[in-house]
Amino acid sequence: MRIAHVSDSHLTNPEGVATSVGTTVALLRAAGHQVVLHCPGPLSRRRRRAGEVPSVAVPTRPYRLAPPRPPAAPVDVVHVHTTGPLGVAGLRWAAARGVPTVLTWHTDLIAYAAHYPEVPIGAAYAGLRLGLPWRVRDLWALARPGPGRQARLAALGECLLAHTSVLVAPSAKTAAMMAPMAGRTPIVVLPTPIAAPDADADDRRRLRARLGIAPDVPVLLAVGRATAEKNPELLLAAFAQVRRELPAARLVLLGARRHRLAVRRAARRLGVADALHLLRPVPRHEVGAHYRAADVLAFASATDTQGLVLGEAEAYGLPVAMVDAALAERPGTGTTRPIAEPTAAAFGALLTRLLTERDLRATVIHDGREAVTAWSGSRYLAELTALYATLPPVTAADATTAAPPGPAPAGGAIPGARRGDGATRPARTSP
Template sequence: MRIAHVSDSHLANIEGVATSVGTTVGLQRAAGHQVTLHSPGPLSRRRRRPGELPSVPVPTRPYRLALPRLPNAPVDVVHVHTTGPVGIAGLRYAAARSLPVVFTWHTDLIAYAAHYPEVPLGAAYAGLRLGLGWRARALRELARPGPGRDERLFELGRCLLAHMSVLLAPSAKTAESMAPMAGGTPIVTLPTPVAAPLPDADDRRRIRSHLDIPPDAPMLLAVGRASPEKDPELLLGAFAQVRRTLPSARLVLLGVRGNGTALRRTARRLGVDDASHLLQPVPRERVGAYYRAADVLAFASSTDTQGLVLGEAEAYGLPVAMVDDGLATRPGTGSRRPLAVGTSAEFGALLGRLLSDETLRARVVAEGRAAAAAWNGERYLAELTGLYATITRRSAG
């Protein structure tokens, strides 16, 4: 099958969309499909790989802005992953050629619009390119927080779904939130699988030694951006609760790009700055070492659509504590992850139990490993390929 994937996130970016796209493209290529990935690439033509688009870095952001122009090529299905200029170009490309479109909804636009000004700006661009006919009032509403912005983003969501043959939701939570916008567009829940753990290289000792964390000290790990939409203040407050009963505990935040000054200020206010480690992102192949070094993954976010780090941690045998009920059900087996109410006291209590209750810990680890093994790449690829076949037959008919 000839598949064109379209994404505004370049694969070198260390974040969930790029990971999901890279996983899907890799599985399909390994299965023998003819796959092209249209995503931001180097500005120099000589350095770009097939499918990559010329792009420039965005100041203060780990993204690149690409020329939204897709080359003409034989394609059976277009799979779009983002709503930026490249993603919108993919929708328009498919519409002009009457091609079926699969769209994976990776980002909660309404939740992110409160924190990232580029979200409403991108929404304005998307709405205009897709023919929504927004005038000055609509654009002003997008620029300001409030019900007006939410209504416009909802309107854009309906327009986007109207351009799709099927919407893929990476979690039941996301499928439920998108259902009011769907109209006649079917929604299928299809989480991205996580890669199998890399071989152990004495990671626990090495990482702890590097961070000067004693071998027997309880270690909490958070992976990903520590920006406000991920609720790092809740995480730090919960860690302060843990330290009251486990004073030797440490917290490692891996993937901190910005917001570091505010985080350190909060950590000092809570009295945990001496036990908190704020680390820059590392390449994906090195994240597994931190999973092995830690004792619990602390997931404070409630704005994620899947939270790939949850499955990654569980594949490495790391128990997960979280506050988002929408992501508590594991793909694969349907078992439930440990869940707390989103307060520092309740979340801290759950973290403390997972650190100190060996019986609970062993059960959670076993359930997590089983789910990660059950929802594997082979199962995901079979379902996705079957979906492609269905919509291409429908389109041909």
């Protein structure tokens, strides 16, 4: 099968979209499919690989910006992962040629729009390119927080799905979030699988020695950005609660590139600055050592669409504590992860229990490993290729745009709304 994957996130970017795209492309290629990945690449033609588009780095961001260059060769399926210039070009190109199109929804645009000005800017660009009849007042509404922005982002979601044969949601949470705007577009839940970790028992000893942490000291690990949408304030406040019971405990926050000063200030205010290890992002092959060196993964975010770090931690035998009940169910087995209310007291109490209660730790670790094994790369690949094989084409006539945006829909039926009422209407749901 000839498949074009399109992503505005380059593969070296240390974030979930790049990880998911890289995993999917590698599995398809290993199975013998002809896959071209269209994504930002170096400016120099000599350094670019097939499918990469020349791009420039975005100041203060780990992104690269590429022009809207669509696939050039005939393909059987276009699989789009982002809604930036490259993703929108891929959707328009596929619709004009009647090529079946898959869109994976990796990002909660409503939640991220409150923290990243590039999200409303990108939404305005995507809407205009896809034919939404936006006027100056609509663009102005996108630039300002509130119901007006939410209504425009909802309209954009409807428009994007109108250009799509099937929407892939990486979790049931994301499927429910997108159901109000799906229209006739089916939604399939298909989480990204987690690869089995390399065995190196010395990682724990070496990394702890490098960080100056004794072998018997309890260590919490958080992996990801330290920006507001990841809720570092709750993480630090819960850690302060843990320290009341376990004064020697340490917190390793891996992946903090921005807002480091704000995190340190919060840590000082909460009295945990001396026990915080604030680390910048590391290459993918070095992340596993940090999982091995820790005792519990602390996941304070409520804005993730899948939370790949949850499965990664479980693959390394690390119990997970989290506050997002919508992501509690593990792919593969249907077991659930330990959940706390999003308060410092409740989250801190759960973290403390996972650090100290042997039987609870053993159960959580076992269930996590079972789920990682059950939702394997081969199972994911079989589901994905079966989905590709049954896709109907999307023609230019079918890809009609959504109605002009009006007031926010009643009942909060917008991207980012927390719904668990079974509104999703998947053609096939896995696992």
